[in-house]
Amino acid sequence: MSETKDKFFDFKLFKRLFVYIKPYKFIFFSLTFFVILLAGLSAATPKLTEYAIDDSIVNKNEKDFLFYITLMLVALVLQTIFQLLFIYYASWLGQNLVKDIRIKLFDHLLSFKMKYYDNSSVGVLITRSVADMERIADIFGQGLFMIIRDLLTMVVVFGFMLYTNLKLSLIVVLMLPLLIYATRIFQKYMKRAFEEVRSEVSNLNSFVQERLTGMKILQLFSREAIEYEKFKAINQRHKKGWLKTVWYNSFFFPIAELFGSVTIGLVAWYGGLNIVASSNVSQGVLISFIMYIPMLFRPLRQIADKFNTLQMGMVAATRVFKVLDTTSHIDDAGTQIAQDFKGNIAFNNVKFSYVQDEEVLKGISFNVKAGETVAIVGATGAGKSTIINLLNRFYEIKDGDILVDDINIKSFTLQSLRSQIAVVLQDVFLFADTIMSNITLDHPEVSEADVITAAKDIGVHEFISSLPNGYNYNVKERGVMLSSGQRQLISFLRAYVTNPSILVLDEATSSVDSYSEQLIQNATDKITKGRTSIVIAHRLATVKKADKIIVMDAGKIVEQGTHDELLKIENGYYKNLYEVQFLQEKVA
Template identity: 50%
Template sequence: MKEEKISGKVFDSVVLRRLFKFVKPYWKRFILLLVLTVGVAILGPIRPYLIHIAIDEHVANGNFPGLLNMTILLIGLLVLQGIVTYLHTYISGWLGQNTIKDIRDELYDHLLGLQLRFFDNTPIGRLVTRTVSDIETLAEVFSQGVAAIVGDVLQLFVITAIMFYTDWRLTLVSLSTLPILLFSTYIFKEKIKYAFNEVRNAVSSLNSFVQEHITGMAIVQIFNSEDREYEKFEEINKKHREANLKSVLYYSIYYPVAEIISAGSIGLLVWYGAQQLLSDNSITPGILIAFIMYIQMFFRPIRMIADRFNTLQMGVVSASRIFLLLDSEEQIPDQGNLKPAKINGDVKFDKVWFAYDDKNFVLKDISFDVKEGHTLALVGATGAGKSSIINLLNRFYDIQQGSITIDGHAVKDFDLPYLRKNIGVVLQDVFLFSDTIRENIRLGDNSITDEQIRKAAELVGALDFIEKLPGGFDYNVMERGSTLSVGQRQLISFVRAIVYQPRIIVLDEATSSVDSETEEMIQTAIERLMKGRTAIVIAHRLSTIQHAEKIIVLDKGRIVEQGDHQQLLDAKGFYARLHKMQFKSLKQA
């Protein structure tokens, strides 16, 4: 994805049209917001006009009852303006928060359906930035962007109309410095646009680096890389600081310049107005005071409008990046609707070719079958393609050539959730969420009862250690299960796999990270679980697969040997050499 290069147009019709599709469910609130925007734009400029009348018609003539009435009217106007402003601010914020909630839901739902290939090639920090920071920026599009710009522009038109209606000469004098302010505002807008884009890119890089290195902190410390990683972080953080300081610099220049231009306009107004007031009385004190207020009200939206445009532009950039992610065509095709009453578990790979990048094939012409209730073991060196076979069976990836079937039906014809529910997987690298043991087993599926969880834990042999923990099944394992041992995490993942009573069991190096006692416990549970189920086992420890009906030996993505344990030993090939090496190492140990 090339979203770092997106700079964005302020009024990108395609992006804004897609963005406002999310506003459609709240169109009544949006219409009300527009009405309130008009109200805010009109009510503000009325106040100087009333003050002008109060001074010239009541104060100058000593009409105190009329002045009292005008004061009450002004107070009422201020109260009304306060109420309208409150409603405008609240509804714009409400609309923004509800809209970004819907966008974030849709984005996260989209991420859940993407193939693992996408996550292999995309930094997690970037996705976090898109899901959190970029979407949060969109909220300002509604609270400080479109509605605010419309309100500011409308207020400028109202103020200008009242000023020309009151006195065209004072209006021309007052606005004589406007071209200078507009030019400086345009320069500021262009400069700050690129500065903000640099800030967004720096935030994305910072998020990616911090997420990756905090997750891999153990590796950093094991290899004594703290100083080197700190230098890398310092460089990225320096770029983040410089990007932000650049935007601060532009703000620190623009606002004083705008203030000076505004003050200059008031100075010209007072100079010209005072001359007219003293010479021919064509201008009254009330008009002069009202015009000073008009100028302050006129220049404030112009100063703010550059900020509004940049807010809108940042929102367009963020929306473009979000829509680019939403448009990624790497979803797992889920067009199958096959949901048989029961899966028997006959698995067949027929001339399967697969590459993660569509070029370099990691599986080449793989063919094998596993009958219902039988066990298939996969053996081979690292990178031989064992885990890829498991990924394809679960449809984490789709194959380029060949076919994969279960009970004679192509896996792509099955309803995807139904398919995966019937395949229980225990991986070597166990991931536990920061939650209770119960929720890590249930994973949000409330149809799984506590009794089912307890029975599954008892079957695996995990019940004893779980009940000894504070709170038992309510014990919080913390992030990635950091408060549990490797063996305990492995046992919980095993409970998680079997609690659904799957028809096919997949064990990917499931016992390679546990001690002998825990391995023996798991092997006992495996024997109970495998009865009547199809099992596919990946193992480096050949002692755990000697009873498998079929063992397949993989090398560089191809099947080089297959048979049962004794047949492969008698063949004196790859498997026999691997078995001899392991047996020798065990004897030496």
């Protein structure tokens, strides 16, 4: 963006936008035709007025006068019609272009690595997808074509002025460079001001979005006053950015009006003297020039105003294209379609870092046989959840191999791989929609009958049926209308209804009430039966039932075996964990 900071118009950026115009090139060229037509019609009215005065009023020719008045009326009607078409289709083009860019941006965002979202502000991305898109639409609806129309009008008007009277035109020429220079300075400073405004808008959106999402935390820790002061500071910077644009506008437009008024005064003075002296300036010519000058100067002022809109759109487009140019995708070069896995899983010397040179997994190796339930235990930060993220290829591993049924997971297409693995997370995310939609995620192959049958299988049908509207109950944003245990049950059903080959439960029974825990435990037994399952859990019952337990510490596997085998290891990590944590839980 800094490379184009002082450019009047970024042609390289517009070239990228023009790619999206191609499907609508008929409208684009039609708008170009409207621009030319409007410029000609605008300049015709003063010329017709000149003829009406000099040929009809001065000579008292009523017939010719009515003829010129009729022509002016026709020109006015045509100008109104084409102006209406021009404004409508310029906005139509902008909105359609933005629709296409927004779809491409959202599709791009859908394929980003999780690492991108780990390091990005959701508020900023929302700004790029919504507010910045509207500014891009304004490039065409209120910016570019309006500027072209005004520039062309100025050229045509000035051509008429030169043709009509050279001396009066020279007076206008003497004042015009001053206004053009002032306009150029204004544009330069407005560009910088609008870049600052867009930056502060992104900061404001990001701050508000994060605080609204984490409102419970703010109130729990009595952070209201502190966050209020932070918001005031950000809002103050936002206000200062906008006030700069207001100041530049307040300074420029009165100066532009002054130049226009002075020019009209000089033309009236010089033309009036020539009329009195019976020189080559007629009354019609003088009147037409007085009409021409606002038509020449006003577009220049409007161009400065439209330039603000254009620059905001260009800044927004630069930001949007920066996201579109971001390459943060998992390599989806696999060609094999994953379907009906047996469920054999192997991690071979897998190393991984979220942050460079800070290994989270330090060369771990383990095997899960088809149909086995394997529990992974360890302290927070040991790397348990990372294993799940890597199995689903949310992140790329640094070294080693991950195999499913003896095939490297990189050989599978991402979509087919993930379709065979169902994950139930500790922090369940539900959309502001019905329970049915949250379970099926609007997948066309999953019917309502399938969902109800699956719900009965794992024992959650009664719970869902007890809710108002049953499966059509709207859980609101993030499922706030349900308890944490109820959300977990919905998550279990969502995983079960897909009939996955591999099931992953990430601490799915933590922080729930005893009744919900019993339902969840029953659901766990049902959906893990005969299916390869990886369970990250703190609950004693889940861990004891596992065919194998993998014990992790600081990114390494320190022990593997069954519950009974691990308890026999003297001073073993699992044994200590069991005695300290699991026995306490059992007593509780």
